[in-house]
Amino acid sequence: MLALSITNGLVIGIIYALTALGVSLVVGIMNVINFAHGEFYILAGYFSYLFAHTMGLDPVVAMVLSIAAVFLIGIVVEYTLIRPTYGDDLYSLILTFILSIVMQSTFLLVFGPFPNKPPNWVKGATNVFGLFLYGNQRLAALIAGAAVIALFFAMLKLTWFGRMIRATSQDREMAELNGINTRRLNMLSFGMGCALAAAAGVILSPVFPVTPSAGVPVALTAFVCVVLGGMGSMWGCVAGGLVLGLVENLGAAFVSTGYKHVFMYLILILVLLIRPSGLFGRSET
Amino acid sequence: MDVALLQGRGLSKRFGGVQALEEVDFEVQAGTIVGLIGPNGAGKTTLFNIVAGTFPPSSGVVLFGGRTITGMPAFRICRQGIARTFQVTRPFGEMTCLENVAVAAVNRHPGCPKEQWMTLARESLAAVGLEALKDTAAKHLNVVQKKRLEIARSLATEPTLLMLDEVLGGLNTQEIQEAIGFIRRLRDDRGLTVFWIEHVMGAIMQATEKVIVLDQGRVLTVGPPREVVADERVIHAYLGD
Amino acid sequence: MDMRMTKNRWLLAAGLVAFALLPWGLGVYHQHIMIVSLFYVMMAASWNLLAGYTGQVSFGHAAFAGIGAYASGILAAKAGVNPWVGVAAGTLLAAIFGFLVGILCLKLGGIYLSLTTLGFSEILHIIINNEYEITRGTMGLQVPGLLSEYSKLAYFYIFLAGALLTLGVVYRLIHSDLGLNFRAVQNDERAAASLGVDVVKVRVLAFTVSSALAGMAGALYGHYLLLITPQIPSLDQQFLVLSMTVIGGMGSFVGPVIGAFGLEILSEYIRAYGEYHVLAFGLVALAVARFAPRGMVGIFRSVWERRRQAAVHPSLPAESP
Incomplete structure (x- = not known):
């Protein structure tokens, strides 16, 4: 029971971290919270369902295509909706919230209220350490999630784009003075934030099928992760995701299943009360 | 001589990896006009922000009328009698x-x-x-x-203390003269103390009794305006290497 | 000037009387639409107090209405408390929760309020669904009405009184000394703080009042519907209130009133063609927030001002009202 809960917590935690990284990236670069983040996750789930099921593509190809499509949509959204609101936090909050509702009702019209699920990539189950049987699809999700996170951090560390991101999220004015084109950077970051949500979506949708409104709890969890880890801190975000995943699954196993999702809000309240800058946040901004 | 109205003791401020202010000590005597000058990025506005409570210093204390106001929120500092203008x-x-x-x-x-x-x-x-x-x-x-x-x-x-952050930018010569007259009258008629960041050196020369020069987050020198502008180190700091 | 003021006042009074008499000439269905519209006037006007005048976005406004509705409904249905006492209790409870959430996150800044209120609304849903023995979950909780005899006409006047009370509170606040602080905080919070405005206190106060008004609206609404479901504190409801305010005109006094009536009446017509009204309003709200952030009121005002300027004197600057 304990080992199973921990494994479940790790799988979910990795996916939480992956989803939250996209939010963290956008907050760090643009100081914008994308309230439609969860809907981009769902959108990617639907895309991979469409590509794999309806068009019969290979699941992995379908996944990559879905992420690319959501990335492009993210860029368009940034260009048309978010860009004109720079410096006005109020309207970026309102616009992304409306966008999330618009996307939800579009999903409902197109796909209906029923769960949709792309095909599994792997079958069967594995006996983990001789303790319990665990679905291969979930293990694959764990590995894929960890791989995408590793890839993202390598990108931050090693590439020119990653350096721009780190410089800008530290000090926007300084970055602008040093000739970083923050407009283009904003656009790419927003697109990449959506792509990270999409990555989480395609990885997890075979395990948890997507429904039109399933993005709301996903986004909320990502927001709690970001606050827990410290706004704009990438490592904090990963740690936050793992903590939440574990707390939720241990809480569900040993305290109450119905209140599984309330635990993370208790954590949120504690963080806001005790350490508002989060686990890894800088105390001054 | 009486205690200064505003005093900073060992003020430092770090932003991420950048040391914006380092061990700054200064005094502004009641009823005087004190200039704060220095090249761009010297930490002048950072010092103002610390005094006005926009953010706390990393270390050091600010005393106003002999009492500490370090780390107080901005609105409370305002209610103590410190007013400031913004550069932008x-x-x-x-x-x-x-x-x-x-x-x-x-x-x-x-x-x-x-x-x-x-x-x-x-x-x-x-x-x-x-x-x-x-x-x-x-x-x-x-x-x-x-x-x-x-x-x-x-x-x-x-306020009892007015902090001005580059209020002369964009004015022509005549307007600058009027503004200097206005600021002097604030002191002479209302008894205000003025702490003044300014790039227009002529105004600093005319209006202030004392000038504090900051360079790279440290106090370079303090003194009457005529002595300060003649100081080799000040000229060097402005002209660069 | 004084002449015009008194004339405007008479016009307003005459309009109100005409509006108050309107339901006598309407059928039950249209009376229902009027009542629901008045509920949305309360919701949108109180949300506007927060978003329009202090620049804070709460995504928990519908949740606070839910707090009011469930508190009052449970007291009446389970403990036999007089519904009017329940409405007062619901309003108070919403105010207390608003105050607590406000002090928890408002010192940290706007984004935290938006995040926390969204979480708050999610917690409320989880609790409602888990405690179905008390709340009846999605089945809905049957509650008694406000009056011993059910009459749409009577409810219309109760809701009219509620809407006028809400608008009165908002009007008094924004035209008081505090209103200056509200607007200063919205325009530039750093500058406001530098002039002695206690930004956190101003925000917490606005949020508490706004939440209390939502609680009252929700409590009244529950006793009108006679069935309280999780639909009241839902995100869809939150979205409708937000859209009404944005489309009507955020930060203007009449904007939310126009938005509430406009969208509620429109949604009844759109509903005939299926459940498209959420999507339709979403797209319109998106366009308005993007291209005309002052909403319908802003559009009317700029057209009117341009026309007046052209008529009076083409080169004179606009005289402010």
Whole structure:
């Protein structure tokens, strides 16, 4: 029971971290919270369902295509909706919230209220350490999630784009003075934030099928992760995701299943009360 | 000699990896006009922000009238009698000029009858010569008018210490002379103490009794304006290597 | 000037009387639409107090209405408390929760309020669904009405009184000394703080009042519907209130009133063609927030001002009202 809960917590935690990284990236670069983040996750789930099921593509190809499509949509959204609101936090909050509702009702019209699920990539189950049987699809999700996170951090560390991101999220004015084109950077970051949500979506949708409104709890969890880890801190975000995943699954196993999702809000309240800058946040901004 | 109205002791401020201020000590005596100068990035506005409570120093203390105000929130520091203007003006764009000033006045006299603080607001606006524009939205003002509006707002908080952050930018020679006269009268007639960041050196030379020079986050020198501008180190700091 | 003021006042009074008499000439269905519209007037006007006048976005406004509705409904249905006492209790409870959430996150800044209120609304849903023995979950909780005899006409006047009370509170607040502080905080919080405005206190106060008004609206609404479901504190409801305010005109006094009536009446017509009204309003709200952030009121005002300027004197600057 304990080992199973921990494994479940790790799988979910990795996916939480992956989803939250996209939010963290956008907050760090643009100081914008994308309230439609969860809907981009769902959108990617639907895309991979469409590509794999309806068009019969290979699941992995379908996944990559879905992420690319959501990335492009993210860029368009940034260009048309978010860009004109720079410096006005109020309207970026309102616009992304409306966008999330618009996307939800579009999903409902197109796909209906029923769960949709792309095909599994792997079958069967594995006996983990001789303790319990665990679905291969979930293990694959764990590995894929960890791989995408590793890839993202390598990108931050090693590439020119990653350096721009780190410089800008530290000090926007300084970055602008040093000739970083923050407009283009904003656009790419927003697109990449959506792509990270999409990555989480395609990885997890075979395990948890997507429904039109399933993005709301996903986004909320990502927001709690970001606050827990410290706004704009990438490592904090990963740690936050793992903590939440574990707390939720241990809480569900040993305290109450119905209140599984309330635990993370208790954590949120504690963080806001005790350490508002989060686990890894800088105390001054 | 009496205790300085405003004192900083060992003020340091670090932003991420950048040391913006390092062990800065300074004093502003009551009833004087003190200039704060230094090349760009010397930490002048950072020092103002620390005094005004925009953010706390990483270490060190700020004393006002002998009592510590270190780390107090900005609104409380304002209520202690310290007013400041911003280098890049921050008017309430959607509000009229009179409303802009009234915000300061009403918080100076909370719970008092409206006539009382409206009179204060009107007088402050008149003092900077903006009474004709009282019903104009602040976003329609030009840069110079916005700077005047900021001074009017500061005056309506009825401060003992007024901190000015580059209020002469964009003025022509004649306007600069008028502004210097105005600031001197604030001191002479109202007994205000003025702490003043300025790039227009002529104004500093004419108006101040003392000048503090910052360079790379440290105090380079302090003294009467004539001595300071003749100082080799100051010239070197401005001209660079 | 004084003449015009009194004339405007008479016009307003005459309009109100005409509006108050209107339901006598309407059928039950249209009376229902009027009542629901008045509920949305309360919701949108109180949300506007927060978003329009202090620049804070709460995504928990519908949740606070839910707090009011469930508190009052449970007291009446389970403990036999008089519904009017329940409405007062619901309003108070919403105010207390608003105050607590406000002090928890408002010192940290706007984004935290938006995040926390969204979480708050999610917690409320989880609790409602888990405690179905008390709340009846999605089945809905049957509650008694406010009056011993059910009459749409009577409810219309109760809701009219509620809407006028809400608008009165909002009007008094924004035209008081505090209103200056509200607007200063919205325009530039750093400048406001530098002039002695206690930004956190101003925000917490606005949020508490706004939440209390939502609680009252929700409590009244529950006793009108006679069935309280999780639909009241839902995100869809939150979205409708937000859209009404944005489309009507955020930060203007009449904007939310126009938005509430406009969208509620429109949604009844759109509903005939299926459940497209959420999507339709979403797209319109998106376009308005993007291209006309002052909403319908802003559009009317700029057209009117341009026309007046052209008529009076082409080169004179606009005289402010």
